[in-house]
Amino acid sequence: MQIALAPMEGLVDEILRDVLTRVGGIDWCVTEFIRVTERVLPASTYHKLAPELFSGAQTATGTPLRVQFLGSDPACLADNAAFACTLGAPVIDLNFGCPAKTVNKSRGGAVLLNEPELLHAIVREVRRAVPAQIPVTAKMRLGFAHKNAALECAQALTEGGAAQLVVHARTKVEGYKPPAHWEWVARVQEAVKVPVFANGEVWSLDDWRRCREVSGVDDVMLGRGLVARPDLARQIAAARAGDEVLAMDWQALQPLLAEFWLQARRKMSPRYAPGRLKQWLAMLTRSYPEAMELFNLLRRENDCLRIDAMLGIDIPALEQRDAG
Structure with a gap:
């Protein structure tokens, strides 16, 4: 398969x-x-x-x-x-x-x-x-x-x-x-x-x-x-394969969200990166109630630095990690 x-x-x-x-x-x-x-x-x-x-x-x-x-x-x-x-x-x-x-x-x-x-x-x-x-x-x-x-x-x-x-x-x-x-x-x-x-x-x-x-x-x-x-x-x-894997919970999803946001920040201008994050969050709301809470929090926010803070993401630390 x-x-x-x-x-x-x-x-x-x-x-x-x-x-x-x-x-x-x-x-x-x-x-x-x-x-x-x-x-x-x-x-x-x-x-x-x-x-x-x-x-x-x-x-x-x-x-x-x-x-x-x-x-x-x-x-x-x-x-x-x-x-x-x-x-x-x-x-x-x-x-x-x-x-x-x-x-x-x-x-x-x-x-x-x-x-x-x-x-x-x-x-x-x-x-x-x-x-x-x-x-x-x-x-x-x-x-x-x-x-x-x-x-x-x-x-x-x-x-x-x-x-x-x-x-x-x-x-x-x-x-x-x-x-x-x-x-x-x-x-x-x-x-x-x-x-x-x-x-x-x-x-x-x-x-x-x-x-x-x-x-x-x-x-x-x-x-x-x-x-x-x-x-x-x-x-x-x-x-x-006949195995069982526990479903990924919201906490386990956080490193993926952080990585997604970091890459969006690198690839896109500050004008467009927030919209890219909101697009994915809107789809995650189907599976995660917490995604709806975060989406509503970020809905009208377009400042990348404030989004960093709302996500609890230390962009400089992530950049240093990748550089190392």
Whole structure:
């Protein structure tokens, strides 16, 4: 069984990838999508979205990173994928699941599920362009407005050369509204000959057990559930092995929050770092009542020094620690 961290644009950047993979249980993660339109992007674009390429395409704890592309031009996607491989990308992933309206309007993401022949062409050209030893994988939803072409789309992707599929078990129109239709993951797995990952509405260990029972697949990709419960992957991995791991409590989460805030302070201007912290805290409120208390305390605070004090974090001491 493999457990993957989902590539959530605007949320799971290198900071959160680093922090979440420190907890354990995650086998691989994926960049936020790299939007490709009409040219080969410069190396700086890749390094901005995937700085892990400087360190063997893995997080600090050694979790492998895949590079994900989004677009509709097979030749341009192929050229960019080939270039990404020269920068160290170990796996090329293709996004056919993004539901954002702005993305779909420009022929990217889930809207391409209306064109199975284009899905096939994209994967085929990317597969031809990258070295044979580098896998090409894909993420899809069950369709744009309807599920009636889900199996055709899955087959188009795998016949084009996708070595794995992640299936977000909802259509674009369904967005993120419960439920996720895990039974369709089972149907996709029956229709293709490659491993299929279930994705969608796995917030807890019990959710994973139900997902596994209904979908019939062992592999899972965790998105919002893992962001809201940072030890969810570790809990699932332990349960799969027949072990039990105590859930991470709020106190145990504090070093991760401190590390997240330190990295946000380093990467972002003081104007934007507080918003990044609040974004994660808002998602943690689903699992931790204490996160709501802290979120309410910080809601209107935008001064980084005062946030340091509220979090009880000694930034100079952390900086000295890392320098040593």
